[in-house]
Amino acid sequence: MMSSIPSVNLEDFISDDKNRKEKFIKEIGSAFENIGFVALSGHFLSDKLVDDLYSEIKNFFNLSQEVKDKYEIPGIGGQRGYTSFGKEHAKGKKEGDLKEFWHFGQYLENNPKLEKEYPANVEVQELVHFNATGKETYKMLEKTAKYVLRALALHLDLEETYFDDYIKNGNSILRPIHYPPIEQEPKNAVRAAAHGDINLITLLMGAHGKGLQVKNHDGEWVDAIAQPDQLMINVGDMLSRLTNNKLKSTIHQVVNPPKELWGTSRYSVPFFMHPISEMPLNCLENCVDKDHPKQFEDITAGEFLHERLIDLGLITK
Ligand SMILES: O=C(O)CCC(=O)C(=O)O
């Protein structure tokens, strides 16, 4: 039984040392074929950027509800700007999660086609550094994710750059989340109910305290706690579909703290790496054989995302 989350160092992959590179590919490949989660150090976020981001997002969530509500934009399924407390629920659940969040989206340059497709980023007026700090973090996580996907491409016997064109200007989202203090016994609601992520891979900042749990093969919940310099990275449903479930999108949740800690907020910041909407998620040929029959219908990333946003209560049909 695998009871804890394996660790890897991205510097191994980025080094020119063939053995270190291969070691990284093997470690992350086997982690993603088993528990579906890995803790990663050696990424591109500096300590200063991480500290700045946390201070900005705390400032944002501390603004009055009236101010935050200005940034909740109707008609875009919460894809940019603010989503208020209790609005999103896990697929198949009716109680909303005990969280509020913000979305930073892709930063396009000279791309009229995608500028039409993606909602524009929302700019917070009240905070001087919030927008730029979010943008910088987005870029650094996107760069980190690009190298992780290169390693996974090699693990899957694809060209190293297989994902590069699909993720360039992809529909990725950076989501700072605030789970506020809990004031009374929640009826059936948790901070984040059990779910699988929609996207290719998720890079999570802030999994340093207790709260995040991952379901292992035996159906047991395992704590996923990162060291201060580590991001938690997991496989999403899109990558699971593409690989015919060779790489596992593992169910995870954020549980409520014990009563003595109800008074504390949790802040976490997932980066959901999405490709462009045209990317086909059809199972890769080399992941399908007699022992591994094709498990998923052909679908594009855009169609799949649309289906799932309906399931989450963020858009209506
Ligand atoms: O807050 C966390 O640690 C995890 C959040 C999460 O799983 C998600 O937003 O998809």
Ligand SMILES: [Fe+2]
């Ligand atoms: Fe998640």
